[in-house]
Amino acid sequence: MKGRNFGQVFTWDMIFGMGIFIGILVLIAYMWDSAVSEIHDAELIYEMGWIATTVGEQLVRTTGSPQDWSGSNVRVYGLADSKDILGFDSSVGRIIDLDKLLYLVDESYMNYSVVRAVLLGTSKYDFYIEVSCKDGTSGCFNDIYVDQASGLYTCNNGFKFHITDHITQVDGTSCIIGRYVQPQTATYITHSTKNAVFSEKLNVSNIFFFGEQVLDKEIEFKVVIYTGGIPSKLCIDPLEMTVAKDKEVTFDITATDIVDMYAIEFNLTYTPGALNYSTLLDGNFLTCMGYPKTSFWDYGEGWLMYTATRQGSVPGCSGNGTIATITLNATSTSPLYLRDAKIVDSSSPQPKGLPFTICIGNVTVT
Amino acid sequence: MSSKGQSSVEFIVVLGLVLIVFIVMGIIIQQKIIKSSEFKAHTHSKRIIHSVAKNINEMVTVGSGYHKCFTLPGEIYGSRGYNISFFTDNPMVFLETEDLTLSVPISAPNVSCEINPPCESFTTGKPIDVWVSNVDGVIVLADHGPCITDWIGII
Numbered sequence A: 001m002k003g004r005n006f007g008q009v010f011t012w013d014m015i016f017g018m019g020i021f022i023g024i025l026v027l028i029a030y031m032w033d034s035a036v037s038e039i040h041d042a043e044l045i046y047e048m049g050w051i052a053t054t055v056g057e058q059l060v061r062t063t064g065s066p067q068d069w070s071g072s073n074v075r076v077y078g079l080a081d082s083k084d085i086l087g088f089d090s091s092v093g094r095i096i097d098l099d100k101l102l103y104l105v106d107e108s109y110m111n112y113s114v115v116r117a118v119l120l121g122t123s124k125y126d127f128y129i130e131v132s133c134k135d136g137t138s139g140c141f142n143d144i145y146v147d148q149a150s151g152l153y154t155c156n157n158g159f160k161f162h163i164t165d166h167i168t169q170v171d172g173t174s175c176i177i178g179r180y181v182q183p184q185t186a187t188y189i190t191h192s193t194k195n196a197v198f199s200e201k202l203n204v205s206n207i208f209f210f211g212e213q214v215l216d217k218e219i220e221f222k223v224v225i226y227t228g229g230i231p232s233k234l235c236i237d238p239l240e241m242t243v244a245k246d247k248e249v250t251f252d253i254t255a256t257d258i259v260d261m262y263a264i265e266f267n268l269t270y271t272p273g274a275l276n277y278s279t280l281l282d283g284n285f286l287t288c289m290g291y292p293k294t295s296f297w298d299y300g301e302g303w304l305m306y307t308a309t310r311q312g313s314v315p316g317c318s319g320n321g322t323i324a325t326i327t328l329n330a331t332s333t334s335p336l337y338l339r340d341a342k343i344v345d346s347s348s349p350q351p352k353g354l355p356f357t358i359c360i361g362n363v364t365v366t
Numbered sequence B: 001m002s003s004k005g006q007s008s009v010e011f012i013v014v015l016g017l018v019l020i021v022f023i024v025m026g027i028i029i030q031q032k033i034i035k036s037s038e039f040k041a042h043t044h045s046k047r048i049i050h051s052v053a054k055n056i057n058e059m060v061t062v063g064s065g066y067h068k069c070f071t072l073p074g075e076i077y078g079s080r081g082y083n084i085s086f087f088t089d090n091p092m093v094f095l096e097t098e099d100l101t102l103s104v105p106i107s108a109p110n111v112s113c114e115i116n117p118p119c120e121s122f123t124t125g126k127p128i129d130v131w132v133s134n135v136d137g138v139i140v141l142a143d144h145g146p147c148i149t150d151w152i153g154i155i
Helices: A003-007 A012-061 A098-110 A112-120 A285-290 B002-062
Strands: A080-085 A088-096 A126-133 A151-154 A160-164 A167-171 A174-178 A197-210 A219-227 A233-237 A240-243 A247-261 A263-269 A275-282 A293-300 A303-310 A317-330 A334-344 A361-365 B067-072 B083-087 B090-096 B101-105 B111-114 B128-135 B138-142
Touching: A012 A080, A012 A088, A012 A112, A012 A126, A012 A219, A012 B002, A088 A098, A098 A112, A098 A151, A098 A160, A098 A174, A112 A126, A112 A174, A112 B101, A233 A263, A233 A334, A240 A247, A247 A263, A247 A285, A247 A334, A275 A293, A275 A303, A285 A293, A285 A303, A285 A317, A303 A317, A317 A361, B002 B067, B002 B090, B002 B101, B002 B128, B002 B138, B083 B111
Parallel strands: A088 A197, A240 A361, B111 B138
Antiparallel strands: A080 A088, A126 A174, A126 A219, A151 A160, A160 A167, A197 A219, A233 A247, A247 A317, A263 A303, A263 A334, A275 A317, A293 A303, A334 A361, B067 B128, B083 B090, B090 B101, B128 B138
């Protein structure tokens, strides 16, 4: 009987009850954190969506400041043309002044951080704007008269505007202004700092203004705002190469600051005839920790396609490394583009796309 | 007697444990409430600054001669005052509280703020109707009395 006295207050029932109580408490704390995290993500998306809309509308509907800004004196970016209405220079919304677009392209290529600061303020986001023709060709950029811009203007993806005698000719299909990241993660939202959060707004279609005549050349602006820190890069290394005519040029495709890469694919494109495929040496990045991989590549006139993947239920590879080493025969100068590149992680059963930025290269033949 | 003593010690131990659990719980809940409160205040501040920027941008877009009215709250969540600032040749609107500074880019490099109380010390505690207009390309924020309509989209 004496022994039973110990159980009057300190019993297993009490310990069990306290365990349940603490368990419920922990569960509530977890649910609270989850709810706050979701609200935080929703707020982030709202804010980025707001900025994407605002930036897009600002660019296509306002003239910027000063009204005839050029690269050096800009205070506010706006691409709309202006017209004298009742003695006032008024903006003509959704009609683009190509001179201003070229200045923005140039500034963004030369000094992304300054453009970012003017467009996005002190926010922590990055951006890119994809400018393309509504009909999917590059026709809307060709044979346009520009007042002041001259020479060569290069977009951040290598798209080029050549201005000769005030008339444009372009090389490429769409121009990226800003810091481009692969769009396959555009709908992938997570609170993790390892991944990106995107907000994407396909903004408007526009037409160029030519004197008093409105040209029927519609273009689209897709403004993409993103965050999350994207140090990962897929690059051509070295970026700039100089080689004698009819000699071979060799470069690496490198991955930098990658986290959990399980598979990769990309297309390397170049000017047909200027460069020709010679050899491809498979890199060893995806064989990390000793696990094997499979890879495949094919090539044709002006392009080379490469895919590689690890095998089975193994983790992905992280860090820096070489994906492939490529040798081409050079006959004339050509840019090197990495297009349609995708990197996925080791998530099972559905791998997730990883965000990363891309570098473009150039081969100069002397 | 000895049985009574054992029971009391056990009771004190159990009470101590329960107290520790409740104290820890209280601290956790308090921290979470503080975080939530800060988050709400931050979100509210963002809504306000976005609203100001949106109305200014709208004025820039539509051009000279247009005006509209919108309402700014007298304080942000948690009865905190706030300041709205503009700087010459700087296309930004700034919102400051005691522990927070936000900025959002706007389409106008210069904004003239003529409301009362002034933008720089906006701590009325009461909502204020602000008229924003484009006067020959200059954006003016002014206090011209209440908005005519019941409530114009803000916050």
